[in-house]
Amino acid sequence: MTIALPRTDAKARRATFAVAVGALAAAGAAYGGSAVARGDTRAQTGAIAVATIIAGFAFAASGSFALLRLPRRDFGLMFSLVGLLLLASSMAQANSALPFTIGLLVSLAPAALLAHAVLRFPDDHLHSQHERLLIALAYVDVTVLQAAMLMFMGREHLSHCPCPNNLLFVEHDENLHTALMGTQRFLGVVLTAAVAGVVVVRWRQASKPMRRAITPVLSAGLLWSLLILLTLLSGSIVFGTAAQIALAVIPVAFLFGLFQARLARGSLSDLLVDLQQPLAPGHLRSALAEALRDPSLQLAYWLPARKAYVDTEGQSVAVPDDERGVTRIDRAGEPVAALLHDPVLAENRALLDGVASAAGMTLENERLQAELRAQLLELRASRVRIVEASDAARRRLERNLHDGAQQRLVALSVALSLVSERIRSRDAETAEHLDAARSELADALAELRELARGLHPALLSRGLAAALTGLAERAPLPVDVQVRLAEELPENVAATAYYIAAEALTNVARYANAQQARIEAEGTSAMLELVIEDNGIGGAAARPGSGLEGLRDRIDAIGGTLELHSEQGAGTRLVARLPFPG
Amino acid sequence: MMTLLLVDDSPAFRAIARQALGAAFRIVGEATDGAEALKLARSLAPDVVLLDVQLPVIDGVDVARVLAAGDDRPAVIFTSSLDRRDIDPLLDGSMALGFIPKESLSVAAMLAFLS
Numbered sequence: 001m002t003i004a005l006p007r008t009d010a011k012a013r014r015a016t017f018a019v020a021v022g023a024l025a026a027a028g029a030a031y032g033g034s035a036v037a038r039g040d041t042r043a044q045t046g047a048i049a050v051a052t053i054i055a056g057f058a059f060a061a062s063g064s065f066a067l068l069r070l071p072r073r074d075f076g077l078m079f080s081l082v083g084l085l086l087l088a089s090s091m092a093q094a095n096s097a098l099p100f101t102i103g104l105l106v107s108l109a110p111a112a113l114l115a116h117a118v119l120r121f122p123d124d125h126l127h128s129q130h131e132r133l134l135i136a137l138a139y140v141d142v143t144v145l146q147a148a149m150l151m152f153m154g155r156e157h158l159s160h161c162p163c164p165n166n167l168l169f170v171e172h173d174e175n176l177h178t179a180l181m182g183t184q185r186f187l188g189v190v191l192t193a194a195v196a197g198v199v200v201v202r203w204r205q206a207s208k209p210m211r212r213a214i215t216p217v218l219s220a221g222l223l224w225s226l227l228i229l230l231t232l233l234s235g236s237i238v239f240g241t242a243a244q245i246a247l248a249v250i251p252v253a254f255l256f257g258l259f260q261a262r263l264a265r266g267s268l269s270d271l272l273v274d275l276q277q278p279l280a281p282g283h284l285r286s287a288l289a290e291a292l293r294d295p296s297l298q299l300a301y302w303l304p305a306r307k308a309y310v311d312t313e314g315q316s317v318a319v320p321d322d323e324r325g326v327t328r329i330d331r332a333g334e335p336v337a338a339l340l341h342d343p344v345l346a347e348n349r350a351l352l353d354g355v356a357s358a359a360g361m362t363l364e365n366e367r368l369q370a371e372l373r374a375q376l377l378e379l380r381a382s383r384v385r386i387v388e389a390s391d392a393a394r395r396r397l398e399r400n401l402h403d404g405a406q407q408r409l410v411a412l413s414v415a416l417s418l419v420s421e422r423i424r425s426r427d428a429e430t431a432e433h434l435d436a437a438r439s440e441l442a443d444a445l446a447e448l449r450e451l452a453r454g455l456h457p458a459l460l461s462r463g464l465a466a467a468l469t470g471l472a473e474r475a476p477l478p479v480d481v482q483v484r485l486a487e488e489l490p491e492n493v494a495a496t497a498y499y500i501a502a503e504a505l506t507n508v509a510r511y512a513n514a515q516q517a518r519i520e521a522e523g524t525s526a527m528l529e530l531v532i533e534d535n536g537i538g539g540a541a542a543r544p545g546s547g548l549e550g551l552r553d554r555i556d557a558i559g560g561t562l563e564l565h566s567e568q569g570a571g572t573r574l575v576a577r578l579p580f581p582g
Numbered sequence: 583m584m585t586l587l588l589v590d591d592s593p594a595f596r597a598i599a600r601q602a603l604g605a606a607f608r609i610v611g612e613a614t615d616g617a618e619a620l621k622l623a624r625s626l627a628p629d630v631v632l633l634d635v636q637l638p639v640i641d642g643v644d645v646a647r648v649l650a651a652g653d654d655r656p657a658v659i660f661t662s663s664l665d666r667r668d669i670d671p672l673l674d675g676s677m678a679l680g681f682i683p684k685e686s687l688s689v690a691a692m693l694a695f696l697s
Contacts, residue, residue: 402636402663403592406663407592407594407595407663407684408594409685410594410595410598410663410684410685411594411595411597411598413685413686414598414599414601414602414684414685414687414688415598415601417602417686417688418601418602418688421688438685441685442685445663445685446665449663449664449665453665453668458636458664458668459664459668459672461636461641462641462643462672466671466672469671470665470667470668470671473667473668473670473671474665474667
């Protein structure tokens with residue numbers, strides 16, 4: 001919703017229409033009222049007529065008001081129609097044949113239309129095939145079945161009569177009438193129960209603001225249903241009259257629910273006071289959620305460079321195109337932020353506008369902070385990518401060396417040995433030359449192996465324990481290796497641990513003057529703790545440019561830490577903690 | 583003559599191994615990965631399996647473990663272009679007779695383990 005008002009001519013048309021509905025309803029109510037006053041109704045049912053006229057006028061008046069004030073016209077239209085139909089149905093209490101027949105014919109139509117309006121709330125459409133079927137059956141029930149039933153209804157079947165002539169009457173057929181009447185009643189009860197069920201389910205699933213909006217109308221509706229049920233069971237005019245009065249409360253309760261946020265102007269001034277003080281990051285969201293009474297409210301900040309929205313933490317946020325649940329906030333034509341709120345708040349643009357403009361400057365500040373955080377996240381992600389890319393390249397290179405040059409040199413060495421064995425008895429001197437060549441080749445192979453190993457330890461594929469043991473085997477001092485893992489480590493964590501241990505053992509061999517060293521790796525389901533310690537001279541420091549400093553990027557990339565404890569004369573202890581998603 | 587199953591993913595190494603060992607062993611089959619090695623070991627029942635430590639699909643160490651748990655239990659000798667110091671920890675508990683670095687492969691080296 002980029003706060004785009006409806007076009008003026010459409011608005012003017014709607015206003016004219018609203019006034020026409022209001023005038024028609026007023027005329028209808030006046031006509032009905034005067035008819036009652038003149039005594040044109042049957043004595044027993046005059047009270048029902050008055051209550052029905054009041055309910056009809058209430059619906060029509062609320063409908064006109066909604067047409068003028070709500071952003072969408074459907075509600076106003078449907079409420080207006082319910083009102084006019086109710087006014088028409090009040091004629092069922094008249095004393096003369098034509099109004100009596102018209103009144104009877106439309107007497108149930110308002111209920112079906114009201115059920116339709118309720119199920120279309122709040123997004124102006126029915127939500128499933130079942131709901132469409134429900135409403136279609138309701139319309140058939142109150143039109144076709146009602147007319148058919150009237151055609152075969154003798155006067156003796158009407159309660160509260162003597163009555164005027166039923167103009168639709170064709171023939172008295174007791175069986176047919178009873179069947180039609182029974183079907184209609186049964187269908188009516190089932191459909192009413194089904195609509196009530198849908199409403200209850202929807203209320204349970206509704207967000208808090210939505211509940212607040214629909215609770216008044218739901219209470220009035222339940223009261224109305226209860227009274228209708230009592231009327232059906234007792235046949236008492238008192239309950240019938242009370243039911244019509246309860247019906248009159250429904251549109252009022254409905255509008256009250258929708259507009260009550262507008263009554264809560266206090267929340268907006270609270271917000272303005274709140275925003276005078278600097279807010280901690282993330283608190284703007286709760287302040288706005290409070291002001292809009294929508295705990296689910298989300299704030300999304302616009303990043304012009306990325307042309308995308310992010311949250312307070314700098315994480316990407318998808319802002320749906322849904323116009324009713326989104327309010328975009330612009331400054332000088334540039335987007336600043338978007339409020340992702342409950343769709344029911346779209347009924348209350350004035351409040352949304354107020355909140356948006358109150359939050360203006362603070363929003364701009366928070367947007368800059370969110371932008372900064374997004375850049376930090378981006379930086380970190382790119383560091384992870386760099387480390388991953390370099391790891392992949394090293395693995396590839398190691399693989400190529402192993403599969404290519406190494407295998408060929410191995411084959412060459414075996415071939416030389418075959419030749420040397422074959423000629424040894426005939427030409428011992430050449431055989432010795434060949435053996436010398438093989439020895440050179442063995443050295444070359446050993447160097448190649450160390451090179452490949454430095455690039456990527458092939459043994460890591462057999463687990464960290466195997467790789468660390470291989471490392472300890474080639475150290476110039478005894479190294480005790482202990483590895484306890486709760487589960488298999490992610491590849492990058494195992495590789496990082498290996499590189500740290502390799503670098504640490506290199507340093508031990510070079511500087512520590514130690515008699516022995518120890519590697520201990522302990523893995524939980526979310527963290528690997530790696531300790532390398534020696535009993536050497538201590539006093540080590542991670543100088544810039546040192547091998548350990550070089551591992552810093554790799555450790556930071558996975559969110560790990562590295563601690564060096566190395567007092568003079570007390571040995572060196574290196575502790576790495578490498579977290580991973582468990 | 584003892585029968586031999588040759589397991590290595592490198593064609594160059596298999597070719598030279600055939601030349602080096604053909605005089606003393608009857609080479610009944612060649613496999614290029616661990617799964618194929620297990621299949622051929624079952625169908626050919628060789629006396630000896632020369633097994634590369636690093637293999638695709640199923641690793642050589644795991645192949646040796648499966649062979650040792652089976653009925654035929656051929657003699658298994660590991661080979662690899664990796665350093666002996668890296669291989670030693672893997673040999674523990676693998677039931678293999680021994681390890682020959684690839685560049686030192688010869689009939690004599692094989693027979694040293696088999697006799």
